Structures are given as structure tokens and as C-alpha cells.
Amino acid sequence: MSLAHSLLESRRLQGTGKVLKGHHNTNYVLRVGLLLALLIGAVPYTRFKYRVPLNTIEVVPRIWPCEADVLEVVCRHLREVPRCRAVLGDRSLHRYRRGKVLSDRDFDGVIDDKLMREFAAFFVRAAKVPVEELPPPPEDWPADGDSQAFLHWLIDFTEQRVHQPNRHRFGGLFDAVGIPRGAMATFKENHQGLTSRPFRLLHTDVHRANVLVRRGRISVIDWELAICGDPLHDLATHMVRMGYGKQEQAVMTDLWAQAMTEADYHDLTSGLDKDLETYLAFEYAQSVFPDVMRAALALPGDAEKAHFQAAAERVSRAMGRAREPLMLVEVPDLEQIVEALREWHMTTAPRAAP
Ligand SMILES: Nc1ncnc2c1ncn2[C@@H]1O[C@H](COP(=O)(O)OP(=O)(O)O)[C@@H](O)[C@H]1O
Ligand SMILES: [Mg+2]
Incomplete structure (x- = not known):
């Protein structure tokens, strides 16, 4: 361990x-x-964020294992993003930017047009990052502009890396809360023929807890899940994870399209109406797996009625949102979901305690 690393570890402890x-x-x-x-070449007494990874279940693709490599490119073009100053094994040291996290200021309230314009401008800045400067994508990555292959890659990831590997712990629960076993295969079959759009840098996780606001300007942090792909996917994950209502979604979509067009990125908006619906549907569909697993794992060992109730509400919300995208005919009611969670808790949770 380097001296800088040991100093940071002792500060952490x-x-x-x-x-x-x-x-x-x-x-x-x-x-x-x-x-x-002195060791890291920084101004003394400046604030940093020392980032220590948690051992979590993989639920979303991470194609570039080193966030610092991505940040190096991102920060060259998006000056407001805090830089990574040092990589120390699996840990890293990032500049700490002053400002309020949007989720602290406004946990789930309505986002005004001014802030939405900021988001639209952010997506344009991300689209301007030259993709050839980014680290190379995995070997099986879809070819630039093949939006359909890109969506299908994401669907396959959900099936092969999220659903299947977790069936041994959560399979019974997935079934009991009403997720059809072939959900992803059916979704794939039903979503063909996407319009081609050029691939760009995507953040894929632009939600309130990843946005710092200072004097009305935003800075988006947490670039671990960045990928290179169809920009409509970034807009869709943003809209769902911000919790926008239908009206807000419509405003955000218009502002995004307007900003892209003004920046001369007409080709990013082609097929927008139809394909954005598809990406929104995918976001709701895929999130049933992480939402169900996270709700179950959050149950304490000595879970009581209120814990099961809260977890069931969380699961029920996710299933409700996925109802249309997954073409669910029947979704179990709250009581049945509580039962399913109790069953899982009794049989699987103790052995699966994280
Ligand atoms: N520069 C910062 N200023 C204020 N809060 C921050 C800052 N960086 C991170 N945070 C807070 O810490 C949380 C976790 O940081 P983040 O980089 O998003 O890590 P993670 O990968 O675990 O989501 C953020 O959601 C935010 O609330
Ligand atoms: Mg984050």
C-alpha cells in the first residue's frame, strides 16, 4: 500500500x-x-471524497471497471464534473464539489423548467464528448448506431446477469410477486425495429442523488455506470429515476429534443416518440429485479409487520409500473406480496444475509 493510501485509510478509520x-x-x-x-499534488486543506466500493449485487451494466478512466475524458469536456485525483487499489480520491445534492434539496418534488433546461444542456454536453476518446467498450458491444442491438444487449444483460444468477436466492420470490419467467424474452420479441441513432457517452444514472446544484447550475457526479450507446436510453433512465410525472416527462422530452436540435444533433432525435416509449418501458421492466431484491434484502433479521408492509409496498409499486411493459395480466395484491416476502424471509434470508 502506498503512503498516500495508508494516510487516507487512517483518516477514514x-x-x-x-x-x-x-x-x-x-x-x-x-x-x-x-x-x-504533497503526495497527490493537491492544494493543502482542500476537500476530497474518498470513495470505497461496497459489495453489492450487480444489477446494471458496468462496462468500464475504472471510473477514473472515464472521468479523465468526461472532465476534459464537462468542466463542472469533479475530477478523480488518485486511484488507490479499488478505492479512489475525488475532488469534493461544494453544492447541495438535489435529493437533499428536493427529494421527490416537481422539477421546474429552468432545472430541466439545465438537464437538457447537460445531455448535450455529454453528447459532445468525442466517443473515440472513451475507453474501448466490451468485445460484444453493438456497433455504433445499432440502437436495436443496443437495447437487446441491455435486455440480455438483465436476463443473463441479473435475473438468472439471482434465481437461486430470489427465484421463488420473483415468481410469487408475479414476474413471468420469460419476461425479458417476451420483452425482446415485442421490441424490434428501433430507429438508428448515433452512439454517444451516456451517464445512465442521472437521478437526484447524483446531481449537485450550485447557483442554479448542475454538476452530475457518479460516472461508474457510464456507457457508450443510444442517447434515448439516458433520457429514459433520467426520467424514470427522477420520478417525473407524465406532464414533466413530456416537458423534459421537448426540452431535450429542442436542445439536441439547437446543437445540430438532429440525428439523435430521430424516431424519438416511438423509441423513447420503448426505453421507458424497458427501464420499468428491468427494474423489477433490483427493486424486488433490494426490498427483500432491506428486511432486518427480526423483521416485523411494518417492515414487511413497507417492503411489499415497494415491490407493489415496481410491479405496478412494470404492468404494461411486461404485459402482466394479474399482479398479486399487497397481502400476497407480504406473504411472499415472509416466505422468502423465513426460508432464504438468513442464509443469504449480505
Ligand atoms: N461533492 C459532493 N457534495 C455533496 N454530497 C455529495 C458529493 N458527492 C457525493 N455526495 C453524496 O454522496 C452520495 C453518494 O455519492 P456517489 O458519488 O453518488 O456514490 P455512489 O456510487 O455510492 O452512488 C451522493 O448521492 C450524494 O448524496
Ligand atoms: Mg450515486
């Missing part, structure tokens, strides 16, 4: 700074002292 926990990392906010600043 002192436990004096702010700790920010996300889905994939625990982040320790700390000011670097003189020695550490």
Missing part, C-alpha cells in the same frame, strides 16, 4: 469526517493535510 453512503460506494469527505496534499 478516525471517522471524523462526513460519511456519504450511495448504492455502490461509501464516500468519506475529508480535507487533505500537508503531506497528503
Whole structure:
């Protein structure tokens, strides 16, 4: 372990700074002292975020294992994104940008047009990043512009890397809450013939907890899940994960299309209406797996009625959103979902405790 790494670890273990926990990392906010600043080439006493990965279930694709490689390119073009200053094994040190996280300011409220314009401008900035500067994608990555193959790659990922590998722990629960076993195969069959759009850099996780706001301007953090693909996928994940209502979705779509057109990216908007619906449907469809697993795993060992009720509500919301996309004829009611979660908790949870 390098000296910088040991200094950071001892600072982390002192436990004096702010700790920010996300889905994939625990982040320790700390000011670097003189020695550490010298070692990493930073200004003494500036604030950094020390990022330590959590051991979580894989639920979304991560095609570039090193976020720092992606950030190097991103920060060259999006100056507002905090830089990665050092990579230390599986940990990394990022600049800490002042500002309020949108989820702290506004957990689920309506987003005004001004902020939506900011998001639209962000998507244009991401689209401007030259894709040839990005790290190479995996070997089986769809060819540039093959939007249909891109969507199908995502569907296959959900089936082969999320659904199937988790069946041994969650299969009974997936079945009991009403997810058809062939959900992804059917979805794939029903979503063919997408329009071709050029591939761009996508963040894929632009939600409130990944957005810092300062003086009305935004900075999007957390680039671990960035990929290169069809820009409509980024717009769809953004709209779903922000929790926009129908009206807000329509406004956001118009602003996005307007911003892309003004930037001369007409080809990114072709087939927009039909294909955005498809990506939205996919986002609702795929999220039943992480939503069900996360709800179940969040149950404490000594879970009581209220815990099961809350978990069941979470599952029920996810199933409700996936009803149309997965063409579900019947979704179990809350009571049946509580029962399914109790059964899972009794038979599987103790052995599967994370
Ligand atoms: N520069 C920052 N300023 C304020 N809060 C931050 C900052 N960076 C991260 N956070 C908070 O920490 C959380 C987790 O950070 P993030 O980089 O998104 O990690 P994860 O990969 O675990 O989601 C964020 O959702 C946000 O609430
Ligand atoms: Mg995050």
C-alpha cells in the first residue's frame, strides 16, 4: 500500500469526517493535510471524497471497471464534473464539489423548467464528448448506431446477469410477486425495429442523488455506470429515476429534443416518440429485479409487520409500473406480496444475509 493510501485509510478509520453512503460506494469527505496534499499534488486543506466500493449485487451494466478512466475524458469536456485525483487499489480520491445534492434539496418534488433546461444542456454536453476518446467498450458491444442491438444487449444483460444468477436466492420470490419467467424474452420479441441513432457517452444514472446544484447550475457526479450507446436510453433512465410525472416527462422530452436540435444533433432525435416509449418501458421492466431484491434484502433479521408492509409496498409499486411493459395480466395484491416476502424471509434470508 502506498503512503498516500495508508494516510487516507487512517483518516477514514478516525471517522471524523462526513460519511456519504450511495448504492455502490461509501464516500468519506475529508480535507487533505500537508503531506497528503504533497503526495497527490493537491492544494493543502482542500476537500476530497474518498470513495470505497461496497459489495453489492450487480444489477446494471458496468462496462468500464475504472471510473477514473472515464472521468479523465468526461472532465476534459464537462468542466463542472469533479475530477478523480488518485486511484488507490479499488478505492479512489475525488475532488469534493461544494453544492447541495438535489435529493437533499428536493427529494421527490416537481422539477421546474429552468432545472430541466439545465438537464437538457447537460445531455448535450455529454453528447459532445468525442466517443473515440472513451475507453474501448466490451468485445460484444453493438456497433455504433445499432440502437436495436443496443437495447437487446441491455435486455440480455438483465436476463443473463441479473435475473438468472439471482434465481437461486430470489427465484421463488420473483415468481410469487408475479414476474413471468420469460419476461425479458417476451420483452425482446415485442421490441424490434428501433430507429438508428448515433452512439454517444451516456451517464445512465442521472437521478437526484447524483446531481449537485450550485447557483442554479448542475454538476452530475457518479460516472461508474457510464456507457457508450443510444442517447434515448439516458433520457429514459433520467426520467424514470427522477420520478417525473407524465406532464414533466413530456416537458423534459421537448426540452431535450429542442436542445439536441439547437446543437445540430438532429440525428439523435430521430424516431424519438416511438423509441423513447420503448426505453421507458424497458427501464420499468428491468427494474423489477433490483427493486424486488433490494426490498427483500432491506428486511432486518427480526423483521416485523411494518417492515414487511413497507417492503411489499415497494415491490407493489415496481410491479405496478412494470404492468404494461411486461404485459402482466394479474399482479398479486399487497397481502400476497407480504406473504411472499415472509416466505422468502423465513426460508432464504438468513442464509443469504449480505
Ligand atoms: N461533492 C459532493 N457534495 C455533496 N454530497 C455529495 C458529493 N458527492 C457525493 N455526495 C453524496 O454522496 C452520495 C453518494 O455519492 P456517489 O458519488 O453518488 O456514490 P455512489 O456510487 O455510492 O452512488 C451522493 O448521492 C450524494 O448524496
Ligand atoms: Mg450515486
